[in-house]
Amino acid sequence: MTYLGFFNVVNVPCIQVTAILRVNEYTQEFQGFSVKSYDSNQLPSNNPIEDTRAEARCLLTQGLLLGIFDGHAGGSCAQVLSKRLFKYVAASLLHPEVVHKYSQAPTDLIQSFNDNYELAKILEELYSSSFKQFLTDLAKQTSEVDANKALERAFLRIDQDMSQEAEPTVAGPASQATLTVAAAGAVACVSYIAGAHLHVASTGDCQAVLGSVTENNRWTATKLTEEHNSDNAAEVARILAEHPPNEQDTVIKMDRLLGQLAPLRAFGDFRFKWSRDRLRRLLVPKLGDQALPPNYYTPPYLTAKPQVTHHRLTPKDKFLVIASDGLWDLISPLQAVRLVGEHMSGKVTLNPFRLPKSEMKLKEVNQLLLQRKEGLKMKPLDTNAATHLIRNALGGTEYGVDHGKLSQLLMLPDDMVRVFRDDITVTVVYFDSEFLQKCPA
């Protein structure tokens, strides 16, 4: 870790490192359900953190919702989403008749876990009236939709509502706040698990990875999401096709949408969705001329439409890792799956060994391998798998977790930290194999 060497950072004691890593730990267990438990954790880089997370149980359908929201241009959009999106999803999942009954006598749609903060009162009222309207619209539907469609509908509707709520005529006194939300953005990955059915909806570059054991007791990683960024050729092609040929060189520039936005799908970010007129009217007064992106000819350039996948869980599927790109910048899906898989059996995982330099003598190689052998005997420090992932992602080496490297990365000054690591949010969902064994098709 020589590249960190020029910072004068104190090597903090192990116990303190652990304390820092565990601040945001959360674990929830379940009974009689395809999900046995989940471990979740967050490590901020931005101050305040721009990632948010939400987990909730649907009360009118038997399902669990778990989501991670990675905000940008401030955390407001991600915060609002984590507060509101699951209600939209839970309602979308209902049969229209049930929606109708429910809107007559509303009860709680969802039971949230680990929900630590509240919205301002005026926003609360505004959002609840939007939601009521959504319920009214849902009740008009003629037929039930499947979970994949429901997720997509909820994603699109809440984005649409956030757009509406930015209008001063709609928001009234709350408009300062709603305009802030509209100027911010967030990507999201939400999974809905009901029985053996796993649905994952993703907008942006969070990722969900399924960890399964093979017949040969090895771990395999299955990515259930595609990242919507410029590395994704299909996504780039989709956007180019939506705009006239003369914009081909400007729509995606320097790997970013209109040269500015890294994710190619997102909530909020109405600077890339509204018409020029509307931007001039609502956001330019607030943000100045730079509110209008360059080469802004044929909006919208951005959508909140998610890519949704369905997977039928089998007893071989052991867990799901959902995480923001802060984690995936550091480790691969397979590494994450191996780390969690070995963690389940109380074992540590070392990074694959490579010769650290050329011109190595064989006794040196032997020394290193002996060191690894010792490292492999260690037990993981953390019981929370999300913490285990974060610790290894930041401090993992070929011989075990390097405390020095880890403490340096954790103790970086606020103005430098974002260069070396992003906000990290991880949720690991464990499946109940026995439940899945008996689960009807």
Place this chain on the structure above:
Amino acid sequence: MSAAAGTVRIFGAIRKRSPLIHQQIRLINQSQVELNLSDDSLPSKARVVICGGGVQGAAVAYELAKLGLGNETVLLEQGRLGGGSTWHSTGLVTHLRNTYTETRLARDSVALYKELDSQGLKTGWRQCGSLSVARTKDRMTMFRRIKARAQAWKIPCEVFTVNEVAAKCPIILTSDVLGGLWVPGDGVGDPYEICVSLISAARKKGVKIIESCSIYKVMEDKGKVSAVETSKGNIQCDVFVNCGGLWARKVGKLSQTPVKVPLHPCEHYCLHTKPIPGLDPNTPVVKDEDGQIYLRENEGKLLIGGFELIAKPAFEDGKVPDNFSHQSLIPDWDHFHVLLEQMLHRIPKLSDIVIERLCNGPEAFSPDGKWLLGEAPEVQNYFVAAGANTMGLSAAGGLAKATAGLILGRGGGLPADSYELELSRFLGLHNNRRYLRDRVKEVPGMHFKLPYPFQEFTTGRNLRMSPIYPRLRQAGAVFGQVMGYERPSYFDTSIDSEAARSADSPDYEEHYGLRPFRIATTNTFGKPPWFDIVESEYTACRETVGISDYSSFTKMDLWSKGSQVVDFLQKVCSNDVDIPIGGIIHTGMQNEKGGYENDCSFARLAENRYMMLAPTIQQTRCKTWMQRHMPSDGSVAVSDVTSMYTAICVMGPHAIPLLSELADVDLNPSFFPFFTFKELDVGLASGIRAMNLTHTGELGCVLYIPNEFALHVYSGLVEFGKKYGLQHCGYYAMRALRIEKFYAFWGQDLDTSTTPLECGRSFRVKFDKKANFIGKDALLKQREEGIKRMYVQLILQDHDSEVDLWPWGGEPILKDGRYVGATTTTGYGFTLGRQVCLGFVENRDEKGNTGLVTNDFVLSGDYQVDIAGVRYEAKVNLNSPVLPTKYTPIDPERLRYQATRPHIK
């Protein structure tokens, strides 16, 4: 990754490398060969199409060209030449293999490389010799056994003292070494150079080489190869040779009728050092088998590899990427570490040597660790030469020569006794991907394991089991595996089933109260741990009654509407099968040379229906042989009923009384004579075929029981048997019985090169039967001219079974101090109280020429058997002996029966 990039020199050829990511495997080098040996266009027709441009395919092309088929041969390579395992193989060539067949093929390989060398072609061949070192006494015993054999095979070889080891190779640590084995004729080659040289030589003789040509389908016409569909078009051909190496199994699946090529790749590690100053260029190949490692010198560097005890299968999904050419896998250093520690131990100097790289090259392994050769049972004119199990260079030349011989039909088959390498040794189960993946974990380690007698694998077990298997296991059976079948080797009731059961046993059957599954082990070259048990089982068979599970035996039904089945069997059998209904006939099926393709018994069930009983390992082989010789009109039907019957042998003086009681019928010899069968009601069951023969020379019969009745009949036997002193007996006791009675077994004593005249069975050849049978001419000629070897029984005289090393097969036989042959099977004769060796005796002069062998020749002279360098006096027998018994024989005719009788001219 900078250490791995750039240009690397391996065995002289320059290859460029670049990082490449493929699936989840990151391949560290992708090499490009700066050679152009490829022809452009695919011809539309050829006689022979060879698939695979590795050293094996190249050698087959070369051998065919040498035999004049150059212009009619095309070699197809999916990528570039030598891209599979050829380019990374270490190129060791070792002569002394575990069997004579492999040894002879390896000798042919060396001859080929020397031949190329003499033509000025590059081979990298260097006869530097090989030095094996021993850490244990048993390893030294193995060396002495090998040396004894090598002397008989005329391969120079010496057992070294520690000082001689140190002098021969000063770089190795010898403080923990007991001695060594020096084989001066061994050496090293460069597989890649040899491949290129073979290809260029073959091209000069007209062979067309097409690179970047993938095979899509191998087409058939009437069960024979007819054409190959490729990415460059179709090519008509008569013969297809699968030399696909890592891809051979996949290629096997591409024919219309899929061909089983049971191979699975495993990771194989080889460490390359930087140049070592002062390293003797004549450093021999060193094998430290107790440490699972080997090394060779290469251009001033060392290449050190190993066969770890538990290997890592590669490409576990069974799919080797087509473009995996000139590439290696990312090394798993933690896995390799066990080998590295052994390397550092054996070569102390290595500590300060700089590593160049660690190569993890996948190699294809077969489920029994033996090479793959011969014509596919599934498709005619489809040949396979593959599965060298990392011994690519030792195998390539020999397998190629044998394959070329097969293609040209020279002398009607493979050189002598190659049956153990032939594809017909496999069943469908052997090609099961998961079975292979599990099995190949232990196959590489077998290379260097001590070859104790009756070696068993631990993977792929409990696969084929007879219905009475749980009861046998409960009765204490300790198992051996044959053709996937669990067969009791002996019954050990001394272990308490509760105590032996481990708490976390994966074997769920144990939770139902079964004794734990146990695999038979010998683990010594001396008196085996199971001696007393087998003696007791043997005694039961001789004095009371024993039962033994024969269910693994091959069983076939043959029938026809008219008499076609009789005519057919008369053609393929040398004995006269036109026997009365109810009779059983023991006969050989000879090949054109008169050798045994099969040795079996036929029970005539009806006028035009027979049941065939054959050795377990014949299941695929004998069916293929018969099908290839059947009338093409489909008038004769054959059906493999092996899995339909449970076979229980009941033998001993009380066998017939026991059966009579259980079957409620008088089975005295006048009603139920030797070599007949009866359909019996046994207990409450019916339709049990009792065949009056035991294959061991003991009184009794084998019951062929439809599977659903097996437990019922077994229970009855055990219950009624109590008062007769019934005992469970395993395979080792059967073996002891039949060896003492001088009964030959196919696959152990007899093979495709043995004729009935040579093994004392001319009385079973009916030259005067009306029908002409396959091999008759050869046998007539041999009868005229006399035989050049004879099957004998040798009784060791001055051998102490308690302390001396035992004979286990393969020991040299000396007559008047001169090597005349080798033992085939051996065993302790409990009645004779002596070691008994079966084997063949030749009449060799000093130059090694063989003369005629007559009874007088054999009977005159003093015999010795050499066991690990010690010679024991032996008495020779030509006849099955009549063993004393304390019981009045109820069947005197049977007692006089001799399975082996000398030929009387």
